[in-house]
Amino acid sequence: MPLKYELIKKDKYTNARVGVIHTASGDIPTPIFMPVGTVGTVKTMTVDDLKEMGAKIILGNTYHLYLKPGMDIMKKAGGLHKFMNWDRPILTDSGGFQVFSLADNRKISEDGVMFRSHIDGSKHFFTPEKSIEIQNDIHSDIMMSFDECVDANASYDYVKNSMERTLRWAKRGLDYHKANSHPDQSLFGIVQGGMFKDLREISARETVAMDFDGYSIGGLSVGETKEEMIDILNFTTPLLPEDKPRYNMGVGTPDYLFESFEAGIDMADCVLPTRIARNGTALTSEGRVVIKNATYKEDFSPLDPECDCYTCSNYSRAYLRHLVNAKEILGARLLSYHNLYFLLKMCENIREAIMNDSFLDYKKEFYEKYGY
Numbered sequence: 001m002p003l004k005y006e007l008i009k010k011d012k013y014t015n016a017r018v019g020v021i022h023t024a025s026g027d028i029p030t031p032i033f034m035p036v037g038t039v040g041t042v043k044t045m046t047v048d049d050l051k052e053m054g055a056k057i058i059l060g061n062t063y064h065l066y067l068k069p070g071m072d073i074m075k076k077a078g079g080l081h082k083f084m085n086w087d088r089p090i091l092t093d094s095g096g097f098q099v100f101s102l103a104d105n106r107k108i109s110e111d112g113v114m115f116r117s118h119i120d121g122s123k124h125f126f127t128p129e130k131s132i133e134i135q136n137d138i139h140s141d142i143m144m145s146f147d148e149c150v151d152a153n154a155s156y157d158y159v160k161n162s163m164e165r166t167l168r169w170a171k172r173g174l175d176y177h178k179a180n181s182h183p184d185q186s187l188f189g190i191v192q193g194g195m196f197k198d199l200r201e202i203s204a205r206e207t208v209a210m211d212f213d214g215y216s217i218g219g220l221s222v223g224e225t226k227e228e229m230i231d232i233l234n235f236t237t238p239l240l241p242e243d244k245p246r247y248n249m250g251v252g253t254p255d256y257l258f259e260s261f262e263a264g265i266d267m268a269d270c271v272l273p274t275r276i277a278r279n280g281t282a283l284t285s286e287g288r289v290v291i292k293n294a295t296y297k298e299d300f301s302p303l304d305p306e307c308d309c310y311t312c313s314n315y316s317r318a319y320l321r322h323l324v325n326a327k328e329i330l331g332a333r334l335l336s337y338h339n340l341y342f343l344l345k346m347c348e349n350i351r352e353a354i355m356n357d358s359f360l361d362y363k364k365e366f367y368e369k370y371g372y
């Protein structure tokens with residue numbers, strides 16, 4: 001059976017809501033942050049680390065997995081869950097975004113996108129059907145439709161034509177999914193339309209009319225201002241059905257997560273926590289800590305005084321600074337663990353706040369302490 005969304009509680013003062021997404025691979029409490037495991041690993045984390053920190057679902061990227069290790073190995077492994085020994089839900093992006101943001105000299109047509117691998121320059125052709133086929137080989141629990149994510153300053157005409165093609169691609173992918181995917185696999189439609197509300201409304205209405213298992217808001221967190229993101233988010237989210245999950249793609253920083261959940265979004269993902277960890281930056285209850293700063297040279301206190309994660313319970317800022325300065329892999333690992341834990345714990349606190357009709361109080365308290 002495809003996923004079922006169970007709405008549990010709506011916040012009294014905002015559009016925020018608590019729910020559970022029931023999937024064949026397990027239940028997902030929402031609102032939820034989804035760690036990104038691009039090529040079948042959330043960088044430096046074992047699956048036990050992920051379970052210990054409370055990760056309920058992780059992402060895999062169709063584009064990356066298709067190129068390496070490739071679908072031959074993926075199929076022989078019996079899919080990504082078995083390959084990486086992760087027995088909880090996996091959501092996969094459809095490859096469209098990565099083709100446009102990573103591949104070389106890509107050529108877009110009505111049928112699909114021709115591109116060259118950013119790894120070895122080999123030539124490939126993705127279509128909406130091919131994208132679903134690859135996500136089936138991965139055994140993805142929640143699949144994304146093949147779409148074009150246009151950048152924030154694309155012209156109205158380009159966005160209109162692209163959005164209309166993305167709708168045609170969505171229908172093709174849905175038809176292929178109905179005929180070829182396993183009944184336990186779910187498929188989301190992706191709403192595009194750039195920064196233009198009339199195009200967003202058409203995209204939302206036409207995508208919802210195709211009756212997907214859930215809906216993503218695409219084309220955001222691609223360089224637009226925070227005000228633009230919030231404006232489009234608050235306009236688009238209410239156009240999506242209440243009884244299905246809503247996913248804001250590529251989000252993000254704590255404030256973007258708060259704004260998304262306040263608008264009624266249930267799911268979000270971003271490479272941010274592990275990416276900034278590898279550069280020596282931590283998210284803490286008192287804001288970002290750039291651990292390389294000399295300030296922390298003799299600071300033997302925990303990274304985040306309010307965090308009970310493995311990193312904060314066992315190591316000091318001085319030690320973490322030493323590891324990062326010495327370019328020790330353990331530094332990246334301990335900061336990645338903490339950053340992911342921080343966002344997952346924040347989501348748990350948000351769920352609790354919504355249950356008590358105190359989402360806005362928690363947001364205010366978090367923002368003041370974080371320094372927003």
Ligand SMILES: O=c1[nH]cnc2cc3nc(NCc4cccs4)[nH]c3cc12
Pocket residue numbers: 093094096097101147148149150190217218219220221222249250251270271
């Ligand atoms: O419209 C989209 N369609 C399918 N995948 C996406 C992923 C996305 N990720 C971001 N932002 C986060 C980023 C990650 C790396 C560069 S930007 N925005 C995104 C938009 C889309």
